[in-house]
Amino acid sequence: MRISIIGLGLIGGSMAIDLKKRGFANHIIGVDSNNLHAHTALHIGLVDEIGMLENAIEKTDLVILAIPANETIRLLPKILDLVKAQIVIDTCSIKGNICERVKYHKNRSNYVATHPMAGTENSGPWSALSGLFDGKAVIFCDTEESKPEYLVQVRKMYDFLNMRPLFMNAFNHDVHAAYVSHISHISSFALALTVLDKEKNEKNIFDLASGGFDSTVRLAKSAADMWTPVFEHNSDNIISVLDTYIEKLNEFKDAIENNNSIQINDLIQKANRIKKIV
Amino acid sequence: MRISIIGLGLIGGSMAIDLKKRGFANHIIGVDSNNLHAHTALHIGLVDEIGMLENAIEKTDLVILAIPANETIRLLPKILDLVKAQIVIDTCSIKGNICERVKYHKNRSNYVATHPMAGTENSGPWSALSGLFDGKAVIFCDTEESKPEYLVQVRKMYDFLNMRPLFMNAFNHDVHAAYVSHISHISSFALALTVLDKEKNEKNIFDLASGGFDSTVRLAKSAADMWTPVFEHNSDNIISVLDTYIEKLNEFKDAIENNNSIQINDLIQKANRIKKIV
Numbered sequence: 244m245r246i247s248i249i250g251l252g253l254i255g256g257s258m259a260i261d262l263k264k265r266g267f268a269n270h271i272i273g274v275d276s277n278n279l280h281a282h283t284a285l286h287i288g289l290v291d292e293i294g295m296l297e298n299a300i301e302k303t304d305l306v307i308l309a310i311p312a313n314e315t316i317r318l319l320p321k322i323l324d325l326v327k328a329q330i331v332i333d334t335c336s337i338k339g340n341i342c343e344r345v346k347y348h349k350n351r352s353n354y355v356a357t358h359p360m361a362g363t364e365n366s367g368p369w370s371a372l373s374g375l376f377d378g379k380a381v382i383f384c385d386t387e388e389s390k391p392e393y394l395v396q397v398r399k400m401y402d403f404l405n406m407r408p409l410f411m412n413a414f415n416h417d418v419h420a421a422y423v424s425h426i427s428h429i430s431s432f433a434l435a436l437t438v439l440d441k442e443k444n445e446k447n448i449f450d451l452a453s454g455g456f457d458s459t460v461r462l463a464k465s466a467a468d469m470w471t472p473v474f475e476h477n478s479d480n481i482i483s484v485l486d487t488y489i490e491k492l493n494e495f496k497d498a499i500e501n502n503n504s505i506q507i508n509d510l511i512q513k514a515n516r517i518k519k520i521v
Numbered sequence: 522m523r524i525s526i527i528g529l530g531l532i533g534g535s536m537a538i539d540l541k542k543r544g545f546a547n548h549i550i551g552v553d554s555n556n557l558h559a560h561t562a563l564h565i566g567l568v569d570e571i572g573m574l575e576n577a578i579e580k581t582d583l584v585i586l587a588i589p590a591n592e593t594i595r596l597l598p599k600i601l602d603l604v605k606a607q608i609v610i611d612t613c614s615i616k617g618n619i620c621e622r623v624k625y626h627k628n629r630s631n632y633v634a635t636h637p638m639a640g641t642e643n644s645g646p647w648s649a650l651s652g653l654f655d656g657k658a659v660i661f662c663d664t665e666e667s668k669p670e671y672l673v674q675v676r677k678m679y680d681f682l683n684m685r686p687l688f689m690n691a692f693n694h695d696v697h698a699a700y701v702s703h704i705s706h707i708s709s710f711a712l713a714l715t716v717l718d719k720e721k722n723e724k725n726i727f728d729l730a731s732g733g734f735d736s737t738v739r740l741a742k743s744a745a746d747m748w749t750p751v752f753e754h755n756s757d758n759i760i761s762v763l764d765t766y767i768e769k770l771n772e773f774k775d776a777i778e779n780n781n782s783i784q785i786n787d788l789i790q791k792a793n794r795i796k797k798i799v
Binding site: 424445470471 | 701709725729745796
């Protein structure tokens with residue numbers, strides 16, 4: 244299959260590697276508005292050629308959008324204007340506003356809404372990794388809106404990436420993504436801000452950071468351009484989870500302030516239940 | 522050197538493995554009030570024999586306390602009552618209240634206060650790992666209170682564990698530990714509580730959990746018996762960091778509620794500065 248990948252960052256680049264290596268794609272055209280990213284992707288062999296958007300779509304069978312949510316919302320309708328028999332997918336961490344944006348587009352059925360739940364805190368084509376998606380979940384949304392034969396092709400593509408398919412509507416996707424992914428990022432960004440604020444001497448952080456801190460603060464290295472539009476486009480769900488999160492932190496604070504070791508112990512033991520799940 | 526290790530969990534067990542393997546210890550006596558832990562530690566070869574506290578101290582040159590903070594505060598004075606030429610160290614994540622407790626003990630100078638900043642979310646002798654401490658920081662506190670020749674021995678021991686020594690007073694230790702370690706654990710416990718509360722269907726969490734969620738929630742698996750006394754004995758510092766953390770979360774919440782993408786982007790970019798440090 245001939246594939247266009249729009250956005251040659253961590254996600255687009257990692258898909259390029261494994262779709263080519265595992266034989267799903269035989270030719271990949273990369274498109275990126277950032278020239279450095281485009282040329283790097285070509286230079287390190289992620290893509291076979293670099294093209295302009297219209298030309299790339301015309302020459303390929305499947306178009307993968309791997310760009311931030313706000314750009315996806317802007318670009319997806321334009322791409323659907325251009326398609327004939329091409330399949331179009333996106334990879335964003337929010338689905339509601341994207342599906343809403345193209346709901347009445349004449350070529351809506353060429354589009355399959357997907358969210359491959361994989362990533363690292365790094366970005367750019369130099370961060371692309373083989374195996375990034377292996378064993379992770381991919382969520383398909385509102386599949387009744389897509390042509391069944393296109394859905395079959397996209398499922399096959401994610402099979403080549405060894406992903407576990409899950410199906411839900413865009414609304415439910417955004418609720419769950421807020422709980423399981425978006426709040427983790429905010430908790431980590433806020434942790435980094437706290438430590439940077441409190442520890443004026445950065446050398447102390449460097450010297451003292453242990454594996455535990457590294458692990459909780461890892462996501463705070465994630466790109467602002469990617470995450471800002473996610474928080475904007477899933478604001479209601481995120482605010483609701485943030486409220487609960489702040490509530491739980493206040494429960495800890497109260498227990499610690501009152502020197503109530505039974506309550507602290509109880510909160511920790513309840514949190515420990517996560518062990519059985521992940 | 523002959524060593525007693527009091528507490529055969531993750532920390533005590535991991536020390537036992539590498540101190541023996543790397544030739545610092547030639548005989549290790551394990552002491553644990555939990556019979557299952559004691560027998561497991563002997564059975565899997567972490568220690569050479571299991572003993573009772575008094576007898577173990579009598580027969581060894583160095584006594585390592587690797588038990589929770591509250592038990593350390595209770596047991597350390599009793600151990601110092603028993604020592605003659607033995608060196609005693611602890612491994613707790615809080616230092617102020619421990620050093621305070623034995624400040625005027627006649628054998629205070631036998632004691633070296635240390636905090637090896639390493640660990641995992643697991644506990645018990647079966648979690649012990651070779652290499653756990655390699656390259657991590659160990660903090661020595663109030664070293665002027667310890668006999669210089671004992672300090673030399675303890676530094677040598679941590680050299681065998683490949684740890685980077687740092688020196689500060691117990692008060693400063695507790696301030697930094699709150700920023701860099703304790704708050705990470707609370708942020709993670711609260712995240713687990715939030716997700717468990719919001720996602721009534723645990724299968725969803727299991728299905729959807731990505732690497733990012735795993736990473737931020739990992740510390741929420743940590744043992745309540747270990748962390749409850751840490752939060753109790755470092756409460757003032759932790760409350761202060763928690764206040765800042767909740768403040769930062771509220772900044773995110775306000776920016777998201779007001780759909781202020783410039784502010785969201787700015788907060789994330791500030792948080793990204795952590796990249797240069799850890």
